[in-house]
Amino acid sequence: MYYDWDEKPELNITPLVDVMLVLLAILMVIAPNIVYEELINLPQGSAQKTVSKIRPIHITINKNRELKVNKDNFQLRGFEDNFYSYSRKLNRKSSVMISADKSLDYGVVMSILAAVKRAGFSEVSLATNG
Numbered sequence: 001m002y003y004d005w006d007e008k009p010e011l012n013i014t015p016l017v018d019v020m021l022v023l024l025a026i027l028m029v030i031a032p033n034i035v036y037e038e039l040i041n042l043p044q045g046s047a048q049k050t051v052s053k054i055r056p057i058h059i060t061i062n063k064n065r066e067l068k069v070n071k072d073n074f075q076l077r078g079f080e081d082n083f084y085s086y087s088r089k090l091n092r093k094s095s096v097m098i099s100a101d102k103s104l105d106y107g108v109v110m111s112i113l114a115a116v117k118r119a120g121f122s123e124v125s126l127a128t129n130g
Contacts, residue, residue: 054091057097079112083119
């Protein structure tokens with residue numbers, strides 16, 4: 001038998017590609033159905049502690065510069081001092097929502113916002129109707 005050393009062997013990868021495509025198709029069909037469940041022992045919570053919902057505080061300012069905090073009326077002049085003494089009976093962790101008429105000056109709304117922040121409230125937001 002004579003062997004030609006200059007002959008280059010050709011690699012036929014078609015059967016390899018066919019086998020890989022079939023395996024890929026099988027994996028794609030089976031993969032969504034594989035469910036692995038790990039059993040975890042979770043600690044039991046205490047039923048004694050209840051979460052109390054903190055009521056928000058609503059401040060509204062109309063176009064006549066009349067202020068309402070929840071249902072109580074306030075004057076714009078001296079609001080900071082009056083609100084500070086009023087806020088002593090409120091929870092400082094409650095959120096404050098300020099609603100103001102769009103015709104009001106920006107400085108008026110920002111002074112109310114600053115007074116609320118100085119009273120110790122950290123969750124203060126401005127309400128819009130949009």
